[in-house]
Every structure is written in structure tokens, then in C-alpha cells.
Amino acid sequence: EILLTQSPATLSLSPGERATLSCRASQSISTYLAWYQQKPGQAPRLLIYDASNRATGIPARFSSSGSGTDFTLTISSLEPEDFAVYYCQQRSNWPLTFGGGTNVEIK
Amino acid sequence: EVQLVESGGGLVQTGGSLRLSCAASGFTFSSYCMHWVRQAPGKGLVWVSRINSDGSNTNYADSVKGRFTISRDDAKNTLYLQMNSLRAEDTAVYFCARAAAPGTHWFDPWGQGTLVTVSS
Numbered sequence: 001e002i003l004l005t006q007s008p009a010t011l012s013l014s015p016g017e018r019a020t021l022s023c024r025a026s027q028s029i030s031t032y033l034a035w036y037q038q039k040p041g042q043a044p045r046l047l048i049y050d051a052s053n054r055a056t057g058i059p060a061r062f063s064s065s066g067s068g069t070d071f072t073l074t075i076s077s078l079e080p081e082d083f084a085v086y087y088c089q090q091r092s093n094w095p096l097t098f099g100g101g102t103n104v105e106i107k
Numbered sequence: 108e109v110q111l112v113e114s115g116g117g118l119v120q121t122g123g124s125l126r127l128s129c130a131a132s133g134f135t136f137s138s139y140c141m142h143w144v145r146q147a148p149g150k151g152l153v154w155v156s157r158i159n160s161d162g163s164n165t166n167y168a169d170s171v172k173g174r175f176t177i178s179r180d181d182a183k184n185t186l187y188l189q190m191n192s193l194r195a196e197d198t199a200v201y202f203c204a205r206a207a208a209p210g211t212h213w214f215d216p217w218g219q220g221t222l223v224t225v226s227s
Contacts, residue, residue: 043217091212
């Protein structure tokens with residue numbers, strides 16, 4: 001099973017600041033990585049797929065990069081609605097796995 | 108509008124059974140692989156199971172293999188998860204999710220979830 005480790009667990013930032021979230025895979029997953037955003041009481045929402053492609057309707061302030069084992073999600077300037085939990089997910093191998101999440105909270 | 112609506116959750120005793128349903132609308136259901144993902148209270152996301160578009164192939168997380176069965180009824184545009192021999196650790200919100208595109212295993216969209224509580 002491929003383990004995805006997200007860091008940091010919590011990121012405390014102010015609106016307008018840049019957020020950088022990390023996801024590290026226990027083995028190479030090429031670019032088979034997605035990012036999701038989840039707000040309290042809601043279902044997750046797909047943000048990024050294939051490591052760097054924004055899903056439909058996702059603002060340009062969300063970007064992602066990486067391949068192999070190291071991936072980064074960047075939010076260039078945090079909007080109030082961006083404070084949420086972010087998960088990475090791999091589809092390189094079965095079982096599909098998620099990282100433990102990064103909580104982006106208001107400082 | 109693409110929509111997924113789960114139902115069937117509730118309180119069940121340890122060792123009991125429950126069947127979850129996910130009603131799909133707004134897209135050609137029979138063309139898409141479908142998944143179940145769960146989230147224990149206050150915890151992260153865990154993939155549970157997947158069924159391919161024609162129902163001929165399924166995958167399961169080790170934690171549910173042999174106890175849960177995923178199925179689909181394309182005539183009813185509905186996905187199911189039959190859960191048997193339930194344990195306390197199966198307590199979670201269960202989300203159904205569509206593959207983002209045929210042949211991919213990204214989840215988009217998701218349903219709103221249905222809560223399953225397993226208690227003795």
C-alpha cells in the first residue's frame with residue numbers, strides 16, 4: 001500500500017498570504033496524484049488531478065507541481081473561503097490511498 | 108446538473124448489516140466507474156471500494172474485503188454498498204463518488220454522505 005504523508009498537519013495563515021502544502025509518497029507514483037478540499041460538514045471537492053491540472057471551476061490561485069514522490073499544492077493568496085482541510089490522493093496502485101490531510105486555518 | 112445522493116445510513120449493532128444506496132443523476136451513469144469513500148468522525152478520508160462501468164470488476168480496501176460488496180443497477184442509476192459483519196471501526200460517513208472521467212480514479216463529484224454508526 002502506498003503511504004501518503006502530508007505536511008504540515010496544520011498551517012496557520014492570514015488571508016492574502018501564500019500557502020504551501022506538501023504531500024510525499026512512500027514510493028514513486030509518477031504524476032498520479034490529486035488534491036481535494038474539504039470544508040466542515042461538506043463533501044470533498046476535487047481541486048487538482050494528474051499532479052498539476054486544475055479541475056473545472058477551480059480558481060487559478062490554486063496550483064500544484066511534483067512527480068515521483070514529492071508534490072506541492074500552492075495557494076498563491078488565501079481567500080476567506082480557502083480555509084479548509086486539504087487531502088492528497090494517489091491512483092498509481094491499488095488500494096487508492098489518501099494523505100492524512102493539512103488543515104489550513106485562519107491565524 | 109450532476110448529482111449523487113446517498114441513503115441507507117443509520118445505527119446498527121455490531122455484527123449487523125446495512126445496505127447503502129447512491130442515486131445518480133445528470134450524467135450517463137453506465138459510462139462511469141463509481142467509488143465509495145468513508146470518513147470516521149474527525150478523521151481523514153479512506154477509500155473503501157470501486158466498481159467499473161459495466162460492473163464486471165471490483166476492488167476493495169483490505170479492511171472491508173469479504174464483508175462489503177459493491178454493486179450497481181444501471182437501469183436505476185444507483186450504486187450500492189452491502190455491508191455485513193459490521194464493526195465499531197466501520198462507523199463513518201460514507202460518500203459515493205464518481206470517477207472524474209471514464210478510465211480515471213479521481214473522485215468528482217461526491218455525494219453529501221450518509222452516516223453509519225455501529226454500536227453494541
